[in-house]
Amino acid sequence: MDNFNEKQVCILQVAERLFAEKGFDGTSVRDIAKAAEINIAMVSYYFGSKEKMLEALVLFRTDDLAIQIENLSKEPLSPLDKIGRLVDLYLTRINQNKDIYKIIHFELSSKKRVMNFESFNQVKKRNSASMKQIISEGQMRGIFNSEVNIDLLVPTILGTFFHFQMNRPYYEDILHLTTDEAFENYVKTDLKKHIQQTIKAILLYEM
Amino acid sequence: MDNFNEKQVCILQVAERLFAEKGFDGTSVRDIAKAAEINIAMVSYYFGSKEKMLEALVLFRTDDLAIQIENLSKEPLSPLDKIGRLVDLYLTRINQNKDIYKIIHFELSSKKRVMNFESFNQVKKRNSASMKQIISEGQMRGIFNSEVNIDLLVPTILGTFFHFQMNRPYYEDILHLTTDEAFENYVKTDLKKHIQQTIKAILLYEM
């Protein structure tokens, strides 16, 4: 989005991977410099400091996190199908951005650094509004349960996905997903289907 | 629980809080020593090293994470009510142990350190088995949907809860939960109710 040149983008990408793998505090500037094949001084030179690089990274990635529902709204689909498509969009988006999500989630709940997540919150609010719009439509048309706590649907979608990812070794074990491909495939089929059905069940089932 | 004396327990509790707040790598032994009002050397003295203290902490807390459903199984409740109670148990348990869960989740998905989470996995498997048992009962009696992916129910419960906790500042904002008490109250009522209804909807709604 911003004014990052090619080299800066390269550094950010390397930093993103390492921060996701080892945490911000567990990753040294030397690690990043080595992995990105740059001089150690470049991080301070380009971003001011290690922390400012983290902030730059968050800004750099935040835009990627927004889901695009403009077209979805206009499509001639039933609210139920729209929800299915929306969950699909959500999962595709966060699956592509696992790393930055992991980093942000850590920082959000960390008392170590005070960071500005305004832009991130804006994206969340926008995404949430998109969801609310579709659900409202379904509720008005009497299709969706009207007593649903809409604010908690996003935590349900994202939480289920991330919890599965966080405990990857455990689920690889009990689900016999021995290869990266098998795991990724399970996420894109079974896990996605489960989350879609969960959301639909919440919206459709009358308590 | 194990063979930890009073002072060791105190250190572990302080370490747990700080690790949850600032991460393992973001917390120095000095931080812990200061907060626990002990000499810096005590950490190495009692646990061998900072990392071994982390391992001790995980072992120390792991047993707390098991849910007790023995009594629940015997109670004269419908499968549906049992599930409601089970989710309640789950949430109570993880709400009490948020810190260690956060620590473990970070370490599980970290390439920084190689830790042994066998005992943690055992607990997860035991908890999972408890849940399967109750659901199977409901399925056999024709109450519960038989096409549910049972393995993904726990991620749904825990994931929703943790995602809400992780994004606490965001939800405090949009839900106008201005005090700790208000937030905690929302978790224990609205969030719990949402998760319980989600699980019930999954189990009961026929796709």
Added chain:
Amino acid sequence: MDNFNEKQVCILQVAERLFAEKGFDGTSVRDIAKAAEINIAMVSYYFGSKEKMLEALVLFRTDDLAIQIENLSKEPLSPLDKIGRLVDLYLTRINQNKDIYKIIHFELSSKKRVMNFESFNQVKKRNSASMKQIISEGQMRGIFNSEVNIDLLVPTILGTFFHFQMNRPYYEDILHLTTDEAFENYVKTDLKKHIQQTIKAILLYEM
């Protein structure tokens, strides 16, 4: 010699071995306590401090370093044979006390600690006097070269021996002494013979 009880002697023996192997500064009180199977506090308890234990060790061993020539002087041997026997005595003595010699030699030339080596010097002077006595006898009887620098004979004997010991790995290599036994045997035969002949050659050869 002194008032060391059984346990103290045991500690000193263990310390002697470790100090010889790894140096005083390279050996921790914990190392000694572990090897001697005693409590860490015992070293300070028995000897006051680590350094005082070293001093105690030097005193404890010093007497062992004196060679006994009283009987030798009285025996009806030629001065040459007496010298041969004397070198034999010397080498036997220092071979038995390699460890303490190594320790003392390090401390003597060290600026780290200021130690009192008076008792050690006394022994050296006594040993040196014994040697001078025998050589004087030989010189007076016109058998030994009168221009020998007697003070440098002891450095020749001990120096050759210790240099060989110091460079043990090198000599094991070039002399093909593959076992401890082979090495020890070489010392007791070839090296001893060489040193004896060296001293004799010095005393007998007229420049």
Added chain:
Amino acid sequence: MDNFNEKQVCILQVAERLFAEKGFDGTSVRDIAKAAEINIAMVSYYFGSKEKMLEALVLFRTDDLAIQIENLSKEPLSPLDKIGRLVDLYLTRINQNKDIYKIIHFELSSKKRVMNFESFNQVKKRNSASMKQIISEGQMRGIFNSEVNIDLLVPTILGTFFHFQMNRPYYEDILHLTTDEAFENYVKTDLKKHIQQTIKAILLYEM
């Protein structure tokens, strides 16, 4: 000699002196930094670690330890005079390199660290071969005793010298060498003469 810059050489020289004075384990990186007027971090920065600095030091100095006898061999001197010159060369060389010799001798016989002394051994072998060459010449011409254990001549030369140095306080005392100059002078005249005569006596005296 190698690829050490000016500052690295300075650090190595300071370290050499301190290691010789107080031993490797008795010298802290802080001591070296202070004496060399550098930042503490420089040792790790330049050499990787304290131990690697020691290895660098050994390599840095090893070449200095080789004696040059190429010219000596060609000179029109008698084998006896050549031996005298050779001992002179040896003593001059080791007198200049007392410190590194002391350090190496300690490490050679230490079980604390495992170091690679291959380059040092190579130099020793080369020096030893030089000596053997000259002696062989004398033996073939019937001048030198043919029953000499040539391998033990170097220990005799170096051992005598080092033992004298090691026990410096003792010899200062009994030889009344009250100043550094007097001691140094004694080494360069009396001690050297003694060692030269010792080697000559060994080679010339027929048992």
Added chain:
DNA sequence: TATGAATGAGAGTTCATTCAT
């Protein structure tokens, strides 16, 4: 007499950052 618990000091090393070039 003997010991486990505990401590302050200092060890070697790595950290993010700065500076001269």
Added chain:
DNA sequence: TATGAATGAACTCTCATTCAT
């Protein structure tokens, strides 16, 4: 614009020693 050199601060851990029992 970019970098290698260099630094002070902070890191974890071990040290010899002390103290209450």
